[in-house]
Amino acid sequence: MQKPQHVYDREAEWEALVSFAQDRRPGAQLGVVSGRRRQGKSYLLQALAASSGGIYFPALEVTEAVALRLFSDELIRFTGAPVPAFRDWIEAIPYLFEVVRDRPVPVVFDEFPYLVKASPELPSVIQRELGPGGSGASSTARLLLCGSAMSVMGGLLSGSAPLRGRAGLELVVRPFGYREAADFWGITDPRLAVLVHSIVGGTPAYRREFVRDDAPATRADFNDWVTRTVLSARVPLFREARYLLAEETEIRDPLLYHSVLAAVADGNATSGGIAGYVGRKSNEVAHPLRVLEDSHLLVKDRDLFRPTRTIYRIAEPLIIFYQAIMAREWTRLERGDAATVWRGSRGRFLSQVAGPHYEGLCREHAVRSDPEAGEVGSGTVADPANRTQIQVDVVVLAPAEHGRPRRIVSLGEAKWDKAMGVGHVARLRRARDLLAVKGFDTRDTTLTCYSGTEFAQELIAAGDRDVRLVTIDQLYS
Structure with a gap:
């Protein structure tokens, strides 16, 4: 199955998905696809379903009854025949496995955490039907559960979760590497590529949907590009850093979590330093640190010469830029004074954003080379x-x-x-x-x-x- 031309890069991810979708072993199979929002997971899975004649079901934040009706509509489109009204997922999942029997067929449940929120028993239902004596034994469905709420998706296969040990594929779709990101943005000047990457990282949607393909033409255009995109209140990228945090279901106190991220962005890399910055005790920031790590917004490293010393860093460049540059000037930016704010922030950008980001790219280069x-x-x-x-x-x-x-x-x-x-x-x-x-x-x-x-x-x-x-x-x- 050839990767569609409109899907940029992602050769390894596509190969893994195709191998799973075409697995000819008997019985239904389970795969889990996760990754932060805007990385192109849905794009990949839609292309997979379209290329193989599969089922793609994009879940919404609705009640169980509405979700089941929408799922029935997808099954009608797939089978071309009437489908009974399902009372619950206990009826729907066996019916799905019953109609997918003749050939391996990818069945994608996108934004699976929405379904779990409305129907907490759904993972257990899937586990039962995949187990001995379940309806999946005679099915050829290749069930792919996809989601962006990383704390929820990470918990699907961990500890005592019902689906632990059931998945034959566990794929995390990550941002593009810095070289691939430069090519995706059409930037050939390495210094300009680092500057852009230090703000938007390797998230593909930030170029296409969020700034409408507006890329800086030259290094001289970089300052104007910053003011007309990420610092402009009229551009969707402007509020994206806030939304990234709000989308995580485990976060109950946004003010504390934003403060923790601000502490790390300001150079406080240890739990003690973070606690002191936010005015809390170390044990009071332990839970926020764990949630942010599970959400893939923070990364916990260790000092290679002091192994007992844990170092935290922010995984998403846009959040670093927001905390270092935007948060403290939010009111002026909302008023449209981006040019003035940027003129007064460029020194801080070099020291708190571009410099540390370049160090990270050098470490990535060392891994590669x-x-x-x-x-x-x-x-x-x-x-x-x-x-x-x-x-x-x-x-x-x-x-x-x-x-x-x-x-x-x-x-x-x-x-x-x-x-x-x-x-x-x-x-x-x-x-x-x-x-x-x-x-x-x-x-x-x-x-x-x-x-x-x-x-x-x-x-x-x-x-x-x-x-x-x-x-x-x-x-x-």
């Missing part, structure tokens, strides 16, 4: 002699080997808007020496400088064999 990478992240190295700490932006560790010291492949520093010189290499070299004392294997460790602008001539001229210079062009090549 270094064949020895077993683990990539960041780390903090204590320097007792100088009473300071050295923050290493990009740490590449080789895979752990039992009974041997952990080998450090690379230590890297990333600078978005500053020329890098010999001083940056000296910091990395000092960190390498300190880590060697701590028992790490640093004999072949490379010191890597990632520059978003340029390298000082003295650094280039030095030509040190243990130093690698990575330009922004190399990130996109």
Whole structure:
């Protein structure tokens, strides 16, 4: 089954869906597709159903009775024959499995959390019919449950949930990688690509529906693009960051959750720092942190040199931009004063948004490009002699080997808007020496400088064999 031309990229996701939909083993099969909103899940599943003659049922926020009537309409379109009125899903699911028997057919329940909200027993009904003696035994339905409420979708197959152990496919549709995103936006200038990606990330809908294909033509056009799109109250992208949080069903106190995100966006990466920022005790922010992590809005990393230290970062660039730039100027932006707000915010944008985002892209580049990478992240190295700490932006560790010291492949520093010189290499070299004392294997460790602008001539001229210079062009090549 060929991927339709209108579906950009997503080759791996399409291959997984087609393989599941065409699985010829006997009995109904279950798959779960999840991912944050605007990533193109529905687009993919509609294309799959259309290409294979399947059933696509987009759920709505309605009562169970209305949902069952709408589901009956989809079955009528599929079978071309009358369908009985269902009293509940206990009748509907067996009937579905009964009519899908002759060939493997994908049956998509999109926005499945809406159905569960109205009918909490639905996962248990599906589990029973897929189990021994259930109606799914003689069916060829390839049932795909899809949803964007990540906390709900993540719970479908976890712990003691009814469907745990039943799924033959668990697919998460993620944003495009930074290279794919640049191509999707039609941007060939790497520096401009980083600036745009630091605001909208790799979410495909933000280009098509949310800004109506308005992409910055050149780097000189970037400032005007920001004011006419994400900072314009007339453009849907303007309020999107707020809606992302409101759509998660587990969130009961939006003010607290927005405050937690604001804390992380302002550079508070530990639970203690976040608690202090929002004026709560550490145990009072533990639940919001877990919910935001389950919702894929926060990511929990560990300091690679201090494994007990947990670091939080925001997964969605648009939320970082909103918290750092928009939230504090919301009233003026709603009045249409985007140009003035942006002029006063560009310094904060570089330090709190573009700079940290570039560091993340450098770590992603290390994952892609270094064949020895077993683990990539960041780390903090204590320097007792100088009473300071050295923050290493990009740490590449080789895979752990039992009974041997952990080998450090690379230590890297990333600078978005500053020329890098010999001083940056000296910091990395000092960190390498300190880590060697701590028992790490640093004999072949490379010191890597990632520059978003340029390298000082003295650094280039030095030509040190243990130093690698990575330009922004190399990130996109």
